[in-house]
Amino acid sequence: MSICHLQVSCQPCRLGWLLIAADQQGLRALLPGDDPQALREDLHQRFPKAELQPAGPDLEECLANICHWLEKPCGEIPASLPLAPTGTAFQQRVWQALRNIRAGQHCSYRDVAHAVGQPTASRAVARACAANPLALLIPCHRVLRSDGGISGYRWGVERKRALLAEEQQLNA
Template sequence: MTGNEVQDETITWQTGHCYLGEILVARALNGVCAVLPGESPEELVTELARRFPDAILEHANNSRADWFADVMSYLIDSRKPLSVQLDLRGTDFQCRVWRALQEIPSGCSASYGEIARRMGMPTASRAVAGACAANPLAVVVPCHRVLHRDGSLSGYRWGIKRKQAVLSHEQGLSER
């Protein structure tokens, strides 16, 4: 999809359930490459296959896998550091945006324009929004923390209800 997939690469995946619904976590050789929320495991595996059309997809069938457990733990409490390696796959610009998003602390937010300015590209707010929409790592690359400049919720790849749920969950954590 972005030109940095590997032919015949094996991607291992596992599904679980949390406050966002069903979650699929996928790991390639270089780290976790997808965290996808959705309605059903079948839908999520279909989405994973669409994102990685040349990969061999293997069900981990082991909810105790460290990488899976770490991501699920992070979904419960995003104030904890994520200890798994992430395999960011996108254009150079998308990866820069995704790294900038990871600097927004849990319970905080930024606007698309603020992210663009932090990156030294003050007129790139629409491009930042596009990179957020292409993010394959829900919550662990926190595109949900990016809001309109007036603080209102804007689009979210996995739906506004999920965006609100993650923000409310994180706000609850910061009030503890």
């Protein structure tokens, strides 16, 4: 599937920078990082044939809502646009399972593998988490090692640790 036009916006937030991208189907990417140019390069690698355009008002509002949530977390992150991540059938199943993990909760890669009907696919689940194009909205940061420890995170272990700590405080 090729994407002809992709609206893009990038804004500073408490996590550093957030880049958001959408097309007519919905949100394609929400990427946190330290450098807006590196985020644009990541987006280009994910969508090499996309023609990038400035975000329209709906996408700008969606990003503003997400950044506002990051300042004062309360429950789930609002996404006013539909999620439309691009991935394999297995990745889609994993990402859907991740969306069922509520703020303040966590599970292991093995738990997710069981949830998608592939109990021996823990490593494949970890790869699907690393390929997740919609950080925060598809909460792969809520997946931990079987021993409860924090393992790698595509967007930095410190971001993962901070997100988990904030979500834990919501449920305290």
